[in-house]
Amino acid sequence: MYSQADLTRLFRLPAALIRSLAAEGFITTTARAGKTRYTFQDLLLLRMAGALKAAKIPAAKIIAAFATIRTQLPPGAALSSLALAAAGKNVAVRQGARTWEPTSGQYALPLLNEGRAATTAPRNIAAQPGRTAEADVHYARGHALEATDVGAARAAYLQALSISGEHLEARINLGRLLHLDGELQEAERVYRKAKSASALLSFNLGILLEDLAKEDEAVAAYREALALDPMMHDAHFNLARLHEKANRPKDALRHLLAYRRHVAQYGD
Secondary structure: OEOHHHHHHHHOOOHHHHHHHHHOOOOOOEEEOOEEEOOHHHHHHHHHHHHHHHOOOOHHHHHHHHHHHHHHOOOOOOHHHOEEEEEOOEEEEEEOOEEEOOOOOOEEOOOOOOOOOOOOOOOOHHHOOHHHHHHHHHHHHHHHHOOOOHHHHHHHHHHHHHHOOOOHHHHHHHHHHHHHOOOHHHHHHHHHOOOOOOHHHHHHHHHHHHHOOOHHHHHHHHHHHHHHOOOOHHHHHHHHHHHHHOOOHHHHHHHHHHHHHHHHHHOO
8 A cells, every 4th residue: 555655756757747647547456544545556667657757757748658558568568567767858669689660659769768688888098917917808809899889899898808707897887788779599509608606697697587488587686686785676677577466475575665664675
C-alpha cells in the first residue's frame, strides 16, 4: 500500500502524471484508508515512467509513447515487461541489443538507461607502472573514441587487453560494446575471462545473460554483484523483476523492498 507521497519519493513522479497513468489504464489502483494498492507490474511501470521523467521526457510524451507501445504488444504482454529509455527527446524501446522508437518504428542507436549496462572511466595513467600504464593509454583512447567511432574504441580496448589481460576496465567496456552491437556470445566470453571480481562486471553480465535468455544465470550474476557491492541497488530491482517473472513473489517482494529502502535512503 502506497500514498501519493510514497510514490513521489520512490519514483520521483509528479502526482498529475501518476493520475494520468491511472486514468489511461496503464496502472490499476485500489484505494483504502488514504493509501492505494498497486500490483508489482504497476510498480515496474511507475519506475519506468520515473526514469523517463528524470531524463526530461515531458509527461504528455510519456503517456503518448505508452499508448502507442500498448497497441503494438502481443496479447497478454505487459508494457512493464519492456525496457524503455530516453532517445534524445523521444522514448525508445530496447529489445536485446537494439532499440526502436515506437512513434516511427525506426531502429535507433544503442542507448543506456534504466540501470542498463554501465561503463567505466579512465584511471590516472601517470600513476601506473610499466605495461599497465601502456594498457591504460589504449584504454583511455578507447574511452574517448566511444562517442565517435565504436569500432576504433573496441580495437583500442582489445589492444589494452592484449597488453594486460587483467585490465578490468577495458574488459568491462569491451563487453558492453559487444553487447550493444549484438555480439552476445562474444560479450559473454569477454566478461567470463575476467580474473578479478567486479560488481559492475557482474551486473553487466547479468543484463547480458537476460538477453541470452539465461535467466537463472542472470540471477546468480546479480546476486554476485550485490555481494561485491551492496549499494548496487539496480541489481535488487532486476532480481525483483526476474523473480516475479519466475512466479516467486516472496523473493520478488524482498528485492523490491530492498530497492525501495535504498532509494528512500540514498536516492537514485
